[in-house]
Amino acid sequence: MDILWFGVFAVLVLGYFALEGFDIGLGMLLPFLGRTQEGRDRIVAAMAPFVLANEVWLVAVAGVLFGAYPRAEGEVLFGLYPLVVALLVSWILRDAGLWFRRRADGRAWRAGWDWIICLASYGLAFGWGAALVALASGMSITPLGLAGGAAVAAALAFHGWTFVSWRLPGRVTGARRGGTALLVSACVAAAPAAALLAGSAPWIMDRTAPADTLSVLSIMILPLAPVMLGGQVWVWRTFGPGRAPERTLSFF
Amino acid sequence: MDVLDLARTQFAVTGSLHFLFVVLTLGLAPLVAIMQTLWTFRGNPVHERMARFWGQIYVINYALGIMTGLVMEFQFGLSWSGLSHYAGDVFGAPLAVETLGAFFLESTFLGLWIFGWHRLPPKLHLACIWIVTLTAYASAFWIMAANAFLQNPAGAVDRGGHLELADFGALLTNPMLTFALPHVIGAALLTGGCVLMGASAYQLFRGSAEREFFTKSLRLGVVVAAVGAVVAVAFGFAQFGPLGEFQPDKFGGKPLAGAGLGFMILIGELFQFVVLFFLLPTVRWLPRWRWAHPIMMMLTPLPFLAAILGWLAREAGRQPWLIYGKLTVADAMSPGLTSGMVTTSLVAFTAVLGLLAVADYLLIARTVRRGPAAVTLGVPPGPGGPAPERATALSL
Numbered sequence: 001m002d003i004l005w006f007g008v009f010a011v012l013v014l015g016y017f018a019l020e021g022f023d024i025g026l027g028m029l030l031p032f033l034g035r036t037q038e039g040r041d042r043i044v045a046a047m048a049p050f051v052l053a054n055e056v057w058l059v060a061v062a063g064v065l066f067g068a069y070p071r072a073e074g075e076v077l078f079g080l081y082p083l084v085v086a087l088l089v090s091w092i093l094r095d096a097g098l099w100f101r102r103r104a105d106g107r108a109w110r111a112g113w114d115w116i117i118c119l120a121s122y123g124l125a126f127g128w129g130a131a132l133v134a135l136a137s138g139m140s141i142t143p144l145g146l147a148g149g150a151a152v153a154a155a156l157a158f159h160g161w162t163f164v165s166w167r168l169p170g171r172v173t174g175a176r177r178g179g180t181a182l183l184v185s186a187c188v189a190a191a192p193a194a195a196l197l198a199g200s201a202p203w204i205m206d207r208t209a210p211a212d213t214l215s216v217l218s219i220m221i222l223p224l225a226p227v228m229l230g231g232q233v234w235v236w237r238t239f240g241p242g243r244a245p246e247r248t249l250s251f252f
Numbered sequence: 253m254d255v256l257d258l259a260r261t262q263f264a265v266t267g268s269l270h271f272l273f274v275v276l277t278l279g280l281a282p283l284v285a286i287m288q289t290l291w292t293f294r295g296n297p298v299h300e301r302m303a304r305f306w307g308q309i310y311v312i313n314y315a316l317g318i319m320t321g322l323v324m325e326f327q328f329g330l331s332w333s334g335l336s337h338y339a340g341d342v343f344g345a346p347l348a349v350e351t352l353g354a355f356f357l358e359s360t361f362l363g364l365w366i367f368g369w370h371r372l373p374p375k376l377h378l379a380c381i382w383i384v385t386l387t388a389y390a391s392a393f394w395i396m397a398a399n400a401f402l403q404n405p406a407g408a409v410d411r412g413g414h415l416e417l418a419d420f421g422a423l424l425t426n427p428m429l430t431f432a433l434p435h436v437i438g439a440a441l442l443t444g445g446c447v448l449m450g451a452s453a454y455q456l457f458r459g460s461a462e463r464e465f466f467t468k469s470l471r472l473g474v475v476v477a478a479v480g481a482v483v484a485v486a487f488g489f490a491q492f493g494p495l496g497e498f499q500p501d502k503f504g505g506k507p508l509a510g511a512g513l514g515f516m517i518l519i520g521e522l523f524q525f526v527v528l529f530f531l532l533p534t535v536r537w538l539p540r541w542r543w544a545h546p547i548m549m550m551l552t553p554l555p556f557l558a559a560i561l562g563w564l565a566r567e568a569g570r571q572p573w574l575i576y577g578k579l580t581v582a583d584a585m586s587p588g589l590t591s592g593m594v595t596t597s598l599v600a601f602t603a604v605l606g607l608l609a610v611a612d613y614l615l616i617a618r619t620v621r622r623g624p625a626a627v628t629l630g631v632p633p634g635p636g637g638p639a640p641e642r643a644t645a646l647s648l
Contacts, residue, residue, distance in 0.1 A: 049366075052360065052366075053359065053363045053364075056359035059325065059355055059356070060356050062326060062329075063325075063348040063351025063352050063355075066328065066329075066344040066347050067345050067348020068344075068348065070337070070340020070343075071336065071340065073329045073336045073344070074334075074335075074586065076329065077328075077329025077330050078329060078586045078589070082593070082596075084326060084329075084330060085596070088323055088326055091322060092604055092605070093604065099312070099315040100315075100611065102628060103312065104618065210341055210417070212341075212416065212417050213341045213342070213345055220345075220349045220353055221349060221352050221353055227357060228356055231360035231361055235360060235364060238372065248369055249628060251367060251629055
């Protein structure tokens, strides 16, 4: 049971970086890949149908942390207090940019939110890099975090670049990428978190909740796992390339 | 203010903001699902346009629900790590089930619904909004189960200085949950109904050309508000039973909780009176009675106010306990938390979420003002669909 829940936790963490990673990466690249408003609209429209299904993996990570590793939850979040606050503010602003950019007319409104999406995506990438470095070094926030931030930002930007070359081949980056390339870039995006998880597995598992709690979680969650996975697969089948061309305006 | 007051203020601000948006999400989701069901099975185009218009308002409102919810979820670890240390083995379970079993599905299928218009087969697309609705109510159940545990720690035993889960059934049948959940659902339906009623009254008062659209919406709003008001008031009073048993001192010598309770009851009774004895019997003629429209518009903000007052009563009345009789709020605060840390995050969260909340309400008001013709959610493809300015998105 301990192993099973650590597996669930690891899959959710890696899934977050592999999936939400390309949204963050594309947000960072938004002003560079989309020099005109139309170009930026096209990039946002390419990632928009995936965002809700991607970012929810992190909400699930926090849920499992609280449910299965309650003592780790307090130690980690409080230990990284300033970074968690910065990540949350960045996350909120990035989402606000996506939800609001098309809700009013005027080029300045949309261009302004596009800048906020971009800056907030840098905030997320650097925040994650600094957080991973701090977790690896016993929760001390040091200048080394900045190097970690740069590394994570580069990995996520690469993932975002690959995603848009796969979703809109030849249309945004000039390059065409297949599914294998996207899988590779997803692994690159998830690699730093995977290294940390491998190193800290004993520490996390040492803080596992009692067996009764895990049984309750298993009974309540595991039957729903196929539906959760099915929903995710359905998103990719519906909005992946090669499907019916976009017939309606993107909501974001 | 000392660090404890600051941390409490931070939770109160984000919690109140969160509930302000969540209560409308819960109220609107089933209404949008019903509208789309009518369209799918009866084929009257006005129902499709209703689902898209009220659906867009629902989606704009949902944005702030997510953002404030994230801050809520992470704040438990930031400011209240004593809670997870002492009771995480019990309290964490309903929260984990909420995020994995409810919110995960809600978010995934909401994305499919928003971006799946005219892409998914109509019945599968309809299934998406029903899954979103069901999981939203499942979320409400688990969050209320977690909150009820704080009000009355049923199903847990103290073993060696921290709580362990002894009886999961008792956690789910907690009387502080079974009476409060229908109360919250009633309040949500009242809120959703009032928004439909108030916005439709505004459009009809202005002499909108969309008479059929807003006549149908206004009537649906009044009926749903009536159901919501009755359920909310009935289960509101029903809660005094378990309250007398588990928290007899809830409102004694606590002016904030007492005032919250008093004003909420006042608003609840006002609604029950106005909706049941005036609006519901005249629902057939209301859309044509122009003089009544400003009254309905003025009623619209009141359920939101009542919702905040209700939480104030429930949460302030539990003080000084975080888990009633077991763990005080002061003991639950993260050890080592400083005023500087909380002040910084309090200012950051309040400024960002406050500004976004204002922007969100302005965008909802703008959507209401511009009416169904300007809706961008699920614009049908082809001529008469997206305006030329929007045609660029089609080149995807």
